[in-house]
Amino acid sequence: MAPPLIGITTYLESSARWGDWHLPAALLPASYHRMAQRAGARAVLLPPDEDPDAAADTLSRLDGLVTAGGPDVDPARYGAGREPHTGPGYPGRDAWELALTREALARRVPLLAICRGMQILNVARGGTLVQHLPTTAAHRGAPGVFTPHEVAPVPGTLLAKVLEEEPAVAVPTYHHQAVDTLGEGLAGTAHALHDGTVEALELPDADHFVLGVQWHPEAGDDLRLMSALTAAAAGGLNR
Numbered sequence: 001m002a003p004p005l006i007g008i009t010t011y012l013e014s015s016a017r018w019g020d021w022h023l024p025a026a027l028l029p030a031s032y033h034r035m036a037q038r039a040g041a042r043a044v045l046l047p048p049d050e051d052p053d054a055a056a057d058t059l060s061r062l063d064g065l066v067t068a069g070g071p072d073v074d075p076a077r078y079g080a081g082r083e084p085h086t087g088p089g090y091p092g093r094d095a096w097e098l099a100l101t102r103e104a105l106a107r108r109v110p111l112l113a114i115c116r117g118m119q120i121l122n123v124a125r126g127g128t129l130v131q132h133l134p135t136t137a138a139h140r141g142a143p144g145v146f147t148p149h150e151v152a153p154v155p156g157t158l159l160a161k162v163l164e165e166e167p168a169v170a171v172p173t174y175h176h177q178a179v180d181t182l183g184e185g186l187a188g189t190a191h192a193l194h195d196g197t198v199e200a201l202e203l204p205d206a207d208h209f210v211l212g213v214q215w216h217p218e219a220g221d222d223l224r225l226m227s228a229l230t231a232a233a234a235g236g237l238n239r
Helices: 030-038 054-059 091-107 116-124 158-162 224-234
Strands: 005-009 011-018 021-027 042-046 064-067 111-114 147-153 169-173 187-192 198-202 210-213
Touching (some): 005 224, 064 116, 091 111, 116 198, 147 198, 158 187, 158 210, 158 224
Parallel strands (some): 064 111, 111 210
Antiparallel strands (some): 147 187
């Protein structure tokens, strides 16, 4: 059987530079597709699409989905005003990833939601976000640098099983927003050891793989999360 096909969402930037070119571009750090490939999957990039039917059509062709990290979610998406530290909005990406997330849940397509992707998952289920955490190197250090900190998985959860019931795991992180009110049906299944920030989300009642993590597994060497998604995708409904 062919390796499962995993879709990974991307940025859409109005200005990017490479070689002789300075143009709008859909882009994604190479660490994402390399992580999928190392875990035995085929990777395909999913730039934002304005077609309202595109999410359903896309998910019908994929075996699994990764919603990637990126800019802040527009607080209007969860009924809040914009606070001073919140970044500019990316309405096209917000709409696309919310649609993909909801469609993946409805179609039972295995989902790994990373950093912003976990926040999108929470918002898609009616949850809210903390728009700015107290400044701390544990969540976001120097610009463009992933900083390790420890998280504690909740025993017996999907995350704990994937991480082999380790009581604490050091993870690479870079974020200043976090989950506040949990979305419908979601459970917080890992917390930062130093301040209790929600670091993972699951749908305990789901009969398929749904996992969100606030950290960046693509920035480290631990393939267990991606390998678990790949295994779930290999046995999924679209195979």
